[in-house]
Amino acid sequence: MTLIRRPRKRVPKVAPDPKNALEAMLESHLEALAVKQYSEQTIKTRHDQLGVFIRWCADRGLDNPHDITRPVLERYQRYLFHYRKKNGQPLSFRTQHAMLVPLRGWFRWMTRENHILHNPASELELPRLGHHLPKHVLSVDEVEQVLQQPNLSDPMGVRDRAILETLYSTGMRRGECVQLKLYDADLRNGTVFIRLGKGKKDRYVPIGDRAIKWIEKYLREVRPELVVEPDDMTLFLSQYGDAFSRDHLSGMVHDYIEAANLGKGGGPHLLRHTMATLMLENGADLRFIQEILGHEKISTTQIYAHVSIRQLKLVHGHTHPAEQQPEGAAAQEGDAQARAELLATLDVEEEDDD
Numbered sequence: 001m002t003l004i005r006r007p008r009k010r011v012p013k014v015a016p017d018p019k020n021a022l023e024a025m026l027e028s029h030l031e032a033l034a035v036k037q038y039s040e041q042t043i044k045t046r047h048d049q050l051g052v053f054i055r056w057c058a059d060r061g062l063d064n065p066h067d068i069t070r071p072v073l074e075r076y077q078r079y080l081f082h083y084r085k086k087n088g089q090p091l092s093f094r095t096q097h098a099m100l101v102p103l104r105g106w107f108r109w110m111t112r113e114n115h116i117l118h119n120p121a122s123e124l125e126l127p128r129l130g131h132h133l134p135k136h137v138l139s140v141d142e143v144e145q146v147l148q149q150p151n152l153s154d155p156m157g158v159r160d161r162a163i164l165e166t167l168y169s170t171g172m173r174r175g176e177c178v179q180l181k182l183y184d185a186d187l188r189n190g191t192v193f194i195r196l197g198k199g200k201k202d203r204y205v206p207i208g209d210r211a212i213k214w215i216e217k218y219l220r221e222v223r224p225e226l227v228v229e230p231d232d233m234t235l236f237l238s239q240y241g242d243a244f245s246r247d248h249l250s251g252m253v254h255d256y257i258e259a260a261n262l263g264k265g266g267g268p269h270l271l272r273h274t275m276a277t278l279m280l281e282n283g284a285d286l287r288f289i290q291e292i293l294g295h296e297k298i299s300t301t302q303i304y305a306h307v308s309i310r311q312l313k314l315v316h317g318h319t320h321p322a323e324q325q326p327e328g329a330a331a332q333e334g335d336a337q338a339r340a341e342l343l344a345t346l347d348v349e350e351e352d353d354d
Helices: 020-037 040-058 070-081 093-112 140-147 155-170 174-178 209-221 246-259 268-281 287-292 302-307 309-319 328-345
Strands: 191-194 203-206
Touching: 020 040, 040 070, 040 093, 070 093, 140 155, 140 268, 155 174, 155 203, 155 209, 174 246, 174 268, 191 287, 191 328, 203 287, 246 302, 268 287
Parallel strands: none
Antiparallel strands: 191 203
């Protein structure tokens, strides 16, 4: 099948000049983050988050850092609390927290650089965050349904299947997937090099044989028709021959999950959660999962021990006295053996609470 691409025009983006002192201070702050080697995505996110605050200030005639006091910041915090999205829903406390943390960092930087004499955000209390489990996790059958959704008679469907298999096999983040290069995937040895993952840390992760076969099919049949010279060696290309954006990848995965009609929503992170949970249920050590996912702390990975409700149900059924109704000595012996086998699969190393 012939692939049709629209001609692409690359127009360089020119940043507009700052309109006031607050905007100028934001540009200086973002430049300081770049000098400290913060990632482009982090800098863009900070720009967007702090931009909301700057626009809120502009509507109230506040355009200078010296105009910002603690009561002003508390008013902005209440604004975030009462804000309603287009669907009428409030911002989650996690989102409110994420909007306020960069604000505190920005004013701390301004104080340290002597742009302002006093930090009005130093005593700003952030919303408390609970410990939330992933909303959905797919079963083995459900994730297989998702993987079957791409139309394999279409070259884009072959590409999408290769991407889905890669995300499911490796558990990598969406940002790590879109920046993969051809030379990062060692298909012969079954490893993928994730370059500058979260926290700008490199790591190797294993990739399974099935995902490798789909990547090889994509490289053989699809990518040569998509690539636009000069080839920058990006592994997964859009229909226009350039790298996926994070949002494009999220939208694509989300659409396939919706098409599977599972009653569960999500994107690339759902496949990441699912991979980690299913590996844990099959006996993987939590520290190996930590290494694959690229978590700095084991406490971040331990969330998957809580998600594994199917294992908890099995343990409950095999160990709770009210569930035990053996019929004779043979049944008791078989039940004891089943309990021993089950508990052996759950031998996951635990860390002390402190």
